[in-house]
Amino acid sequence: MRLRFRFRTIPFLATLVLVALGIALGNWQVRRAAEKTALQARLTQRSAMPPLALDGKPVDPAAIEYRHVIVTGEFVPNWPLFLDNRPHEGRTGFVLLMPFKIAGSDAVVLIARGWLSRDPAVHDRVPHVATPPGRTTVEGRAVLHPARVMELGKAPPPAPGAIVQNVDPAGFAQASGLRVLPVLVEQTSPDGTELIRTWPAPAIDVDRHKGYAFQWYALAAMAFLFFVITGFRSGTKQAG
Template identity: 80%
Template sequence: MRLRFRFRTIPFLAMLALVTLGVMLGNWQVRRAAEKTALQARLTQRAALPPLVLDGKPLDPATAEYRRVAVTGEFVGDWPLFLDNRPLAGRTGFILLMPFRIADTGAVVLVERGWLPRDPAVHDRVPHVATPAGRTTIAGVAVLRPARVMELGAAPPLKPGAIVQNADPATFAQASGLAVLPVVVEQTSADAPAAAAGEPIRNWPAPAVDVDRHKGYAFQWYALAAMAFLFFVMTGFRSGTKQAG
C-alpha cells in the first residue's frame, strides 16, 4: 500500500494558526526570561553598591531603581495616602504612602512607610499611626512606583488621607503641587524614636525573577506548535492511505 499525503485547506489553516501562536508565545516567554535574567543581575549588582543619598537634586530613576537609599528630612504629615487592597498573611490592609521633605531643599520623595491592617468593622476607616516629628533619617530601597493592583474605572483624584488603589510620583506631584522625585522609597529602617506598637509592618516582597517558570512556559508553547504540525502531517498521510485502499 502506497502512502499518499492529501492536502486539506481547513486543517492546514488550523495548523498554521496553532504553530504561529505557539511560536509567538514561546518567543515572548523567552524574552521574558531574558528580561528576568537581566533583572536578577541588576538586583545583585545594585545590592552591593553603597546607599545612595537622596539630597533633592535631579535624579535618574532608571539608575536609582533598586538601589539602597538614605534620606534626611521630615514627613509631610498632612498628606498621607492609603493604598488599598494590599493583603498580608491573609489579612486585608493598606500600604501607608507619605511624602518626605528632604532637608534644606524644596523637594520631596514619596515613602512607603509600611503595611497597616484594616478595621474589619468599618471598611473605610483608615488606621492611625504616629508620624515621626522633626528631622529624621530613613533608609530604604528605591523603586519606580508602588506595586500596582487592578483598578476598575477611572481613578479618583488624590487628596490628603484618601484611600486609593494606586499612586505614583507623577500623579502625586500633580495633585499636591509638591516637587516630587521620580522614585518611591520602600522604607526598611525603623521609625525614630524606637518603634512603638502600631508601627507599620515593612515586609517588602522582592521583585519576581522566576526565570525557570518563563523557560518552562516557552517549552510548552513550542511543544504545542510542534505537535500541531506533526498532527497535521500524520493525519494527512493517514487520510491518503485510506483513500488509496
C-alpha cells in the same frame, strides 16, 4: 502499499495558525525569561552597591531602581495616603505613604512607611500612625512605584488622607503641587512605630517562563506533526 499524502486546505490553514501562535507565544516567553534574568542581575548588582543619598537633585529613576537609599528631612504630616487592598499574611490592610521633604531642598520623595491592618468593623476608617517629628533620616529601597492592584474605572486625584488603590510619584506631584522625585522609597529603617516593613521582592521566576516557552513550542510541533501524520493516513485510506 504505497503511502500518499493528501493535502487539505482547511486543516493546513488551521495548522498554520496553531504553529504561528505557538512560535509567537513561545518567543514571547523566551523574551520574558531574558527580562527576568536581566532583572535578577540588576537586583544582585544594585543590592551590593553602597547606599545612595537623595539630596533633592534630579535623579534618573531607572538608574537607581532597587538601590539602597538614605534621605534626611521631615515628613509632611498633612498628606498621608493609604494604599488599599494590600493583604499581609492573610490580613487586610493598608500601606501608608507619606511625602518626605528633603533637607536643604524644595523637593519631596514619597515614602512607603509600612503596612498596617484595617479596622474590620469600619471599612473606610484609616488608623492613626504617629509621624516622627522634626528632622529624621530614613533608609530604604528605591522603586519606581508601589505594587499595582487592579482598579476599575478612572480613579479621582489623590487627596490628603485618602484611601487609594494605586498612586505614583507623577500623579501625586500633579495632585499636591509639590516637586516630587520620580521614585518611591520603601522604608526599611525602624522609627518606633508598629508598621510592618516586609516588602515583597520583584517576582522573578525564569524557569516558569522557560517552561511555558517549551509548552508553546511543543504545541506548534504537535500541530505540524498531526497535520502530516493525518495527511498520510488519509492518503493511505484513499489509495485502499
